[in-house]
Amino acid sequence: xxMRRTDTFEQELRDPELAALLREVYADDPALDxxxxxxxxIMRRVLTTGVRPAxxxxxxxxxxxxxxxxxxxVVMLLLGALNGPKTDLVKDDQPASAPKEQVVPQRxxxxxxxxxxxxxxxxxxxxxEQPRRAWLRPNPPKQHEPAPEPPVLAADPAPPTEPTVVAAxxxxxxxxAQTVGDYEMAYEAYSASYETMPNPETLxxxxxxxxxxxxxxxGSGG
Amino acid sequence: MANTExxxxxxxxxxxxxxxxxxxxxxxxxxxxxxCYRLVGNxxxxxxxxxxxxxxxxxxxxxxxxxxxxxxxxxxxxxxxGISVIRKRGTQPMxxxxxxxxxxxxxxxxxxxxxxxxxxxxxRACLDQLPVKERAAVLMFYLxxxxxxxxxxxxxxxxxxxxxxxxxxxxxxxxxVMAELGEDLPFGQEKGADYEDATN
Numbered sequence: 502x503x504m505r506r507t508d509t510f511e512q513e514l515r516d517p518e519l520a521a522l523l524r525e526v527y528a529d530d531p532a533l534d535x536x537x538x539x540x541x542x543i544m545r546r547v548l549t550t551g552v553r554p555a556x557x558x559x560x561x562x563x564x565x566x567x568x569x570x571x572x573x574x575v576v577m578l579l580l581g582a583l584n585g586p587k588t589d590l591v592k593d594d595q596p597a598s599a600p601k602e603q604v605v606p607q608r609x610x611x612x613x614x615x616x617x618x619x620x621x622x623x624x625x626x627x628x629x630e631q632p633r634r635a636w637l638r639p640n641p642p643k644q645h646e647p648a649p650e651p652p653v654l655a656a657d658p659a660p661p662t663e664p665t666v667v668a669a670x671x672x673x674x675x676x677x678a679q680t681v682g683d684y685e686m687a688y689e690a691y692s693a694s695y696e697t698m699p700n701p702e703t704l705x706x707x708x709x710x711x712x713x714x715x716x717x718x719x720g721s722g723g
Numbered sequence: 724m725a726n727t728e729x730x731x732x733x734x735x736x737x738x739x740x741x742x743x744x745x746x747x748x749x750x751x752x753x754x755x756x757x758x759c760y761r762l763v764g765n766x767x768x769x770x771x772x773x774x775x776x777x778x779x780x781x782x783x784x785x786x787x788x789x790x791x792x793x794x795x796x797x798x799x800x801x802x803x804x805g806i807s808v809i810r811k812r813g814t815q816p817m818x819x820x821x822x823x824x825x826x827x828x829x830x831x832x833x834x835x836x837x838x839x840x841x842x843x844x845x846x847r848a849c850l851d852q853l854p855v856k857e858r859a860a861v862l863m864f865y866l867x868x869x870x871x872x873x874x875x876x877x878x879x880x881x882x883x884x885x886x887x888x889x890x891x892x893x894x895x896x897x898x899x900v901m902a903e904l905g906e907d908l909p910f911g912q913e914k915g916a917d918y919e920d921a922t923n
Contacts, residue, residue: 519865527866532760533757539753543774547777550778688741705735
């Protein structure tokens with residue numbers, strides 16, 4: 502017995518009248534109209550259920566290393582806090598109270614010796630304000646010659662424009678939130694990023710550039 | 724797979740892009756809903772089924788492939804969920820055939836519209852009496868005009884299984900509708916006779 506092809510099967514089963522009857526049955530069914538908000542309802546259910554999709558194995562490494570670095574850099578970028586010396590300032594700030602008392606006599610002594618009648622308040626005031634600056638002078642040149650970090654941004658081969666940076670930052674923040682399992686926040690961040698930069702290709706490129714920059718920054722910083 | 728728009732969206736969704744996943748939902752939700760609605764005959768239940776289907780798709784996102792489309796996977800899941808809903812509900816049809824003629828009309832409509840409405844209810848009640856897989860098969864083949872291969876994928880059976888389900892369902896549906904509507908059928912008995920000749 503010869504095997505029949507699918508087309509033949511379908512031809513045999515054709516029944517235009519039955520098809521017409523079924524079409525008539527469902528023709529003007531309001532339930533089958535495009536429902537406004539169904540997509541949103543579905544997404545809300547997906548997001549609030551909070552079940553994370555298992556990440557692809559080949560993506561796990563990239564996200565794990567990149568996201569932590571990117572999230573830190575994004576926060577610093579947005580706050581404009583990429584100034585290296587500040588950390589040193591904080592680190593060296595602790596013994597600041599002790600030198601205050603020592604510096605006063607050291608500096609005040611020669612002044613008093615050279616000028617017999619200096620204004621006493623000046624000699625008292627100056628050492629109080631000066632030590633901090635004087636204190637910082639010896640240290641920064643040693644460790645932080647290329648102190649301002651923002652030039653790293655400018656040195657990037659494709660410097661992102663302002664909206665691109667914001668969109669990429671939002672996108673990365675969305676990824677970070679998703680990694681943590683906060684899907685609602687992730688969704689908000691993703692949506693906001695697409696509103697800022699509707700072109701997904703540009704957005705992904707900017708996000709990748711940001712991740713790359715984050716890796717470079719954290720790599721050079723230790 | 725990434726050559727199509729759907730493939731690109733799926734790739735992005737698999738990278739964790741929820742907006743891309745939302746686009747996929749927007750792309751397929753109506754068809755999945757229509758399938759569920761026709762299967763279970765109830766809009767609220769169909770809405771639940773659609774949500775559940777896309778939730779499961781999200782949970783299995785990494786294993787989804789858009790070759791040629793994820794719609795077959797979605798419809799298959801929706802179909803299985805619909806089957807379990809119907810089984811839980813029992814064999815009782817959503818529309819009772821005996822109540823069809825007595826259903827009061829909510830708004831005054833012309834006589835023709837009443838008759839059409841009554842006939843629609845009868846046909847739906849007849850569909851409800853079919854085994855659920857046969858119901859899905861007949862709806863996909865005659866109403867949605869889907870090829871047998873696709874029906875086989877959605878029902879999770881072979882081509883021959885899909886064909887036999889469509890065949891059986893068609894016969895049963897004809898018989899049920901004829902029994903309820905008598906001579907007022909939109910299709911005559913001759914067609915059935917033609918069909919018998921063609922298959923013999």
